[in-house]
Amino acid sequence: MFNDQGNKEGILDLPNQTAVEIRNLDVYYGEENAIEDVSLDILRKKVTALIGPSGCGKSTLLRSINRMNDLIDGAKVEGIVKVDGNNVYSKGLQVSRLRQKVGQVFQKPNPFPKSVYDNVAFGPRAYKHHLRKEKGGLSSLTSFFESGEKSPIDGRHMDKVVKDSLEQAALLDEVEDKLHKSAMDLSGGQQQRLCIARCLATKPEIILMDEPTSSLDPISAGRIEDLIEDLSTDYTVLIVTHNMQQAARISDKTALLWLGELVEMSETEELFENPEKELTEKYITGRVG
Amino acid sequence: MINDQLKEKISPRFLLASVVFISFSVLFTFFVLFQTFNVYLFLLVVAGVVIGWIFYEDSTAKALLFAASTSAGTILILIASFLFIRGLPAFQEDPIFFIIGSEWDVYGEVYSLGPMIWGSIIVTLGATALAAPLGVSSAIFIGKFAPKWLRGILKPAIELLAGIPSVVYGFLGFVLLNRAIMDYFDISNLGQYFAPSIILGFMALPTIASVAEDAIDAVPTHLEKGALALGVTKWQAIKEVTLPSASSGITAALILGIGRAMGETMAVTMMIGHKTAFPSPLYDIFEPGETLTSLIASQIGEASGQSIDALMGAGLLLFFVVLALSVTSRLIQSRLQRRFRQG
């Protein structure tokens, strides 16, 4: 349903294989240069891992794709980030559309203090509301009556969206009987999968994951890793991790960042087995970092 | 093609500015002029907001929220300017006499605030002498010594002390305290400075205690833990580390408490003797007297013409003194916060 609408708007569907195109990206926090002249391509429906030591700018790079850097005081971005061929930093681009297409999963699970159902339905509802506001006029007047938590437009469609998303996030079985209980009562791993489901509900093209397993126990982390592999058939996934084994396990391509600069990016196996650069080898063998 | 769709239709900054402008003009006309057509102006603004809400919900919401955030400032400016306009005439003729002269004679139309200012000072000092040591040491107990469960009881209980209406304090004070003090100290009048300053002390205490407790709480515990790790007792750690770090916050609490005591009205009005003359000797706290607040409260009903001007002058003075106190306190507090954020 959303896909249809999204397609009509013409945001999606570009023929080439590159989902995100980053060219000459510089990010500054005040005086500090956090990302220095990074250029890379992220391929459609592949899992790309970003590795590197703490503070090397992995998360910053991630945030500059869905413009979450805008929220940080003093952050300044230079260069080009193209999602589906559109520069996300072009003037007049509506950020909420961008973020709806580029979902993000955070380091710490952050479900809202609402029910499981409302958590998952949050994105679609917001999207619908914004869409109507954009159209303006009478339709936005009617949306006045429809934007509530239990609006009639939700109906069966919303139930389906919620269930599909939970299913995709491999959570439905566990929460089916407590859809309307508070999401804060779930376990940490469940919460993180709920966040993934919440993100899937907006039908994103690209999912950004910022160390999604670092605050979880090994078993929960393993389930999330499985889930990421499943997702890569439908979505483009960019995952930041400090865990090299994890990167080796789940990613198709891996990039190493070092002090804000891109050291090397290639197929995962290649990067881990015969890295081109000396620094990469030192890093993956644990001699630096 | 895509960008066309994504463009915002109107500059939110423009919308913001216009809504703020309109609401200010409405506020101004509504209150300063108050004429019938303002109702229509008001309706116009309401209509504007409704339309804005339908088409540009985010920008409209932001503009309305901004307008709301100016409300406190607007009210403060209104109060200050109106007190200034109405209170200034009292100061114009002979400001020095008005402030330090000793006569308040309504029939002779001679007005000076000297005795009342002195009375306010005496009562406030008395209240502070009671509230400051008790307040600060309660703050130390609640912040540092009390176990968690007790703290959960004591904090609201101290808050409750601030919640008892001042008219009830005044009534209790008048019934219980005035006569008792008259008897104990064997003095010849019922409404001396002493009784209200005791009651005011208890009224200012919660302010001092809670702000001082916040200041003590704001000191990072690692400072104290560092001291404890060196083998000193808890009290030594508090005395050597916590209290010096919190000292400016505690000062702020005291200033705030002084402001509270100075501005308190009903309890003083009900307990004091309303004699508009200096006590003799000046430090005699057992003479009947008058403070700035009780002067206004007890005489505004009778006042007309020139005496209203004089009372407005008293209000102006009171307002700016308390304002200065609270700004000072705020400055001290924010300096404290900055220090801990940096350190």
Place this chain on the structure above:
Amino acid sequence: MNINKLAGFSLGLLMVLLLFSPSLFAQNVLRIDGSSTVFPVIEYATSYWKNNPPITYSEFWPAEEYGIDTDKNLADYWAGLYGLDKFRVQKNLSHSGQGLRKVAKGNVDIGISSTAVRFEYPGKLEKELNKYTPHIIGYDRQAFSVSKEVYEAGCAVLTKEEIVGIFKGTITNWKGVNSCNYDREIQAVGRTVGSGTETMFRVNLFGSAEVSDLNGVDVRQGQNQMVKRTLVSSNNAIGYPGVEFITDENPAVEVTWDDGATYSVEDEGWPLGRPLYMYTWQGTSKKEAAFLRMILSDFGQDVFVEQNTDYYTLSDSEQAYQLDNLPEVE
């Protein structure tokens, strides 16, 4: 449509309805404001007015007893005398000065005052003062009242000179009063300067309100009740509350006046009497007259002035004069 929207919508509807609300400003009110001394009379009168007892409740509305031939309820009858329906009476307690100021501004219909307007505004021109239309509804007497301990110590008769001395500060101990055998400093209780009572007190005792050397006054209280409470709570106080506020706890003393005679407050010739005024502005409207006529009638004088409060009624001739001053009944 969810409950929030419903609430918002009905609130909007409510606001629209409010704009067309017919009873936004109820005009049919008689407003009275002013002196706490006169207030008790007004309070009883409005209470009766508001209750509007029917003729069958002869305990409260004894029309027959006063030779009134009617079958209407109390308020209906008095309002009906001027062809009006019963209206609401809104009374507020403040001070004489405020009542007089408000009646001149038109904020209230009747300003009640315990002092004559010419004493309140000594500087004003006769022409201005004449716009105030006075109605005297009864008399109060300012008693000199002392704390119980003082009275019991024998201080029951004071001379005028002693009283002047006490309030001027030349006598500071009860020992200085002739009839007293009480060693205690005097606490002289005054009233707030500018109040009607204070003005009348000064006029009665010194001949003019502008006396600047009343240094003996220790405490000034705003209203009669506070004066009374100070007298009761102290053991050394003297004050001048209205006669309404004399109790066993704060008994009144007798006073030897200029003529050498000793008066008690009950006596006919008590020197500190004062009329209770109700001022209307530039003549008297029908609405005002209806209410005033009720108070000035035999019924009103008996019930509101004599029985329920301790004030003194008008003499017959004064009553007739005051009634004549009101507009004719229809």
Place this chain on the structure above:
Amino acid sequence: MISAREKAIRYIMIVLWLVLAVVSLLISGWLVVEPGAISSEAISAFGGILLAGVGITIIVFNLGDNYQPPISHFLISILLLLLGGVVFLFFPDQGVALPNLEGDITAKLANLLLFLLVGFAGIWAGLLFFRENPAQNRELAVKYFTWLSVLIPLGVLVFFVSYTIIEGSSVINWQFISSSTNLMMGKVGIFPAIMGTFSLIIGATVLAVPLGVGAAVFLTEYAKRTWIRQAVGVTADCLWSTPSIVFGLFGYVFLVPRITGHSTLLAGQIILAAMLLPLTIATSTEALSSVPDEFRSGSLALGASRWWTIRKVILPSSVPSIITGILLGIGRIAGETAPIMLIAVASNTSAPSFLTSSFPYFQLGSLFREVDALPYRMYSIYKAGVGGSIDEAWGTALVLIVLVLMFYGLGITVRSYYRRRRGW
């Protein structure tokens, strides 16, 4: 180190001393209520025991195994005991430490100072002793001293409230609360005052809460520059500390002439709203900034706009704290007298009513009339004896205190309930 036996003795002394202090507080409280209930000799004797108790406690505290007190400290404690003894033995007829120096004000002042001096000297001497002691003793002393200083205001609170309850409960009955005063029938009731207070509160809340919460939302969610926050914080602080009588004066010269010229409910609501506003801003700002940033970024990353985030995530999760702040603020303004005295109230008016029996079934006329209010009613009984005797003033005070405590209790309950329940 000290032996267990010594430790036990110390605890006993502490308990003894505390009991003495509490008993003395109770007695002085009793004396305030009923002067002359206890003979002054008894008081002197008791005072002597009290001071001796302090002295003995101090000495016992210092009998540590390895403790050799300097001679000066012994001298001070003996001096203290002597001073106490002199005061109580030689001036037995004037109660605690207050010799009657006949009328002279300076002497009375000196008396008071002497009284304070004895007290402070005792405390000081005690602390001086402790300084030479094992540090634990000092800590214990400080702990009990500060504990006592919390108990004093709490004692005052309990005493005031219970005194009001005792005095007021004899007046309170259903008729007193549910009807208005009717002098003709000889009935007294405070129903109009209760309704008036409620109308004032409700009006003030309706006006202040949207403004206050809106301002807080703007400050925490939109205002990027800290100077805006600082500026609004300072103005709110100033508004909060503005004396209530100044609010009254302002209303008197500004609002009253602009509304009807006489006191009106509306003017009172507006002024009380101005007093409630800074409290609402402060507590709401605190509540909103305690919402974790993860909620904000989580919502924004899903493509929700700022406003949608505020409406659907931030406000719902901070509502309990905001409500708590508002309730506490209402408790504060419900008892205010000075601001409404000049602009909103009249004694013994009828209750405001907004409903009518005919279309459109409500009316706003009451907004433009005077109301009665509980605190003002108390004040007018005290001041002019209007509306009843002193007993009724106690009854009114009781209702007022119960009302205020109700708001406080509600606020505190909501706070502790949600603090336990919320998941972050």
